[in-house]
Amino acid sequence: GDSVTQMEGPVTLSEEAFLTINCTYTATGYPSLFWYVQYPGEGLQLLLKATKADDKGSNKGFEATYRKETTSFHLEKGSVQVSDSAVYFCALSARGGNKLVFGAGTILRVKS
């Protein structure tokens, strides 16, 4: 079945450091790919998405490129802030319905 694998955390960075969170997927067909973020005590917020190969999603300084050849959708940010501390989830949605398959989540901690 479809699956998403994320790098394990927690990831601890200093403010203004470069962030990469790796995400790879297994799916039949051509899924859409998403990054969601969850702050403590809250639901999930969409961070960015890409719906076809080579698409780049971007939002709030975060970017991710849909790489079909490596089945990857790595999240990057050039300079993290303390306010970026949260749990980040990579997810896919395959054709045929609104069913998101999530990775395990990566905790990001940013120190000032």
Add this chain to the structure above:
Amino acid sequence: KAGVTQTPRYLIKTRGQQVTLSCSPISGHRSVSWYQQTPGQGLQFLFEYFSETQRNKGNFPGRFSGRQFSNSRSEMNVSTLELGDSALYLCASSPRGGADSTDTQYFGPGTRLTVL
């Protein structure tokens, strides 16, 4: 536009009881999906409703059920609660649902269910 709302936000029940959770989607959204989030299993898909019909179902026992009303509001019910049902239950809505996987799902804040 108001976001997805879920009620109640917190709930405490005992084993064997049943519970009903409610979700109001973003105005105009027709698809509602439910997810269970636990520390051990992560985020898992429960089911999706579109135009009052269940379109997709995850791998959960029959104790978990749901429905959608004509105004797109949705409820999920868990009967005969077990300790392992303690979780954050998240509802998400999307405009179209169904075959278009490019649809974005917008999540509510969740209902935290504790089973004692």
